Amino acid sequence: MQPDDSLPTVADESAPTTRCRILATANTFFHEIGYQKTTVADIARALKMSPANVYRFFDSKKAINEAVLERLIGEVEALVAAIADRAGLTPTERLVTAIESLHGHSMDRYERYPRIHEMVEAAMGESWDVCRHHVARVTAVFERIIREGVRTGEFDTPDPALAAGCVHVGVIRYTHPLLVGQPVLPPVPPLQAMIDFLLRSLAPRRG
Amino acid sequence: MQPDDSLPTVADESAPTTRCRILATANTFFHEIGYQKTTVADIARALKMSPANVYRFFDSKKAINEAVLERLIGEVEALVAAIADRAGLTPTERLVTAIESLHGHSMDRYERYPRIHEMVEAAMGESWDVCRHHVARVTAVFERIIREGVRTGEFDTPDPALAAGCVHVGVIRYTHPLLVGQPVLPPVPPLQAMIDFLLRSLAPRRG
Known part of the structure; x- marks a missing residue:
């Protein structure tokens, strides 16, 4: 061996x-x-x-920041992956719950630790790969949910991977650590309205 | 008089x-x-x-920053409003051109003046109203374009103001000064794919 x-x-x-x-x-x-x-x-x-x-x-301090971020990020990814696997939910419910959970986690962290912004900003400048891999892993979970929805006929999209990227980018205002602390007031739609708008793009066309 | x-x-x-x-x-x-x-x-x-x-x-320095930002922001708003009024374009073409123009303007500014981030960050913390009014004005232009599209039958949405908010928030990754400098690589969709995804949500349903 x-x-x-x-x-x-x-x-x-x-x-x-x-x-x-x-x-x-x-x-x-x-x-x-x-x-x-x-x-x-x-x-x-x-x-x-x-x-x-x-x-x-x-x-380096950069290497420490990368490892700290990877640990924080790992928690969020585990949470989202668990939702994608949760029994008894439709693909739509899974997608909505995963987005709400990303938002809730991000808000909670922002409220408890406003200084986390500094770490994330530093990472966006110095350790872009850590951020990119995180986006890739969350988007991969979204893609898995969307593929399942295409299989059940709940969603219709020619390219689930691209659609997953669009949904993830589409909710960034509500999940990105640099933006989540800003108040969501009109004309910024409430998160639920934004999710409905994105789901409408995934809905099967009749006729 | x-x-x-x-x-x-x-x-x-x-x-x-x-x-x-x-x-x-x-x-x-x-x-x-x-x-x-x-x-x-x-x-x-x-x-x-x-x-x-x-x-x-x-x-205060804050008041100077607000006035500097209002001037910069005013240029962008004028650009977007001019596109909404441009003759010979369909509502879809106007919306696409307005978004591309917001993106281009933001990228250009970021590339020439990376330090503009600091000003915007300060404004997000200290002069949130300036940011909020800017979002409101750009969203109002989007709403005008979407209402016109509903009139011509090109778009279908029960609430053009909310849809405009969703479209604007949906492209923030490509237009927000704090995010625009980050490379758009997979899984982040190219801007054109994101616009197509959002337009699909606005498309009339058949049947």
Whole structure:
């Protein structure tokens, strides 16, 4: 049997724990004093480590931000994927619930941690791939729901992947961390009206 | 005949000029060194004025930012309104052209002045009304185009104002100054695909 490279070896056993402690501490600093003001030295000091030791695990503050974001993002993706698999819902209900859940999660995070914007802004500039992969994974879940709806005849679209991208981009005002904090007042439609508008584009044509 | 209150009186004659010079200078500073780093003292010094004199025209940096933004925004609104009135275009062509023009204008500004983000971010936090009025005015133009399309039978929607809001919000990824600089790569659909998806929602149902 070949050894699995993705598992830590015995010598690395303590590594995931230290990694996790660094990420948890960085996450606290980013939320409390903001991404820009946090230094690797702050994180090291809080953990009673040398900065050199932190750099053994992450070669830059950017790498720490990427890992913190990946963890936050992973939670949202798990939530949306669970909705796509939830029994007893029609594809339309799954799509609506997934969008509402993205919105709710984003609002909740914004209200509790307004400074998260700074992290996301930094990521959009420095770690665009992390953002892009997140969009790709959420859109893939939307695509799975839309394909199922095409199969049941609830949706009609020649290109479920493209339609999924359009639905995801279409609700960005209600889910994107940089925009979600702005009040949704007329002429910005309530989220439910926007979802109805997008669903109408997916509806089968009669005749 | 009643005097027109919107015109400057003789005593105010020099006021618009000084106001304009302050705004033009502020605009240059905001674009070159950014909104956060620009001070009222910088603007005053560049104009060989005292800061107190600047404050005679604008009571805060926020007020200067609002006026600079209103000017920039006014250009975009004029552009979109002109498209809505352009002869020889169908309502669909007007809507598509108006959206493409919002996108092009926003991209162009982003490419030439990446620091404009700072101004817009500040406005979203401090002068939300300026942003909201802009959205309202552009959406009102979209509504006008959609009403015309309903009249000609090209569009079908029970609520043109709401539909206009949905179309405007639906293209925000391609027009919002905070997002427009991010690369449009899969799974983000190209703008034209997004417009087609939104138009499909407005299309009359057969049968």
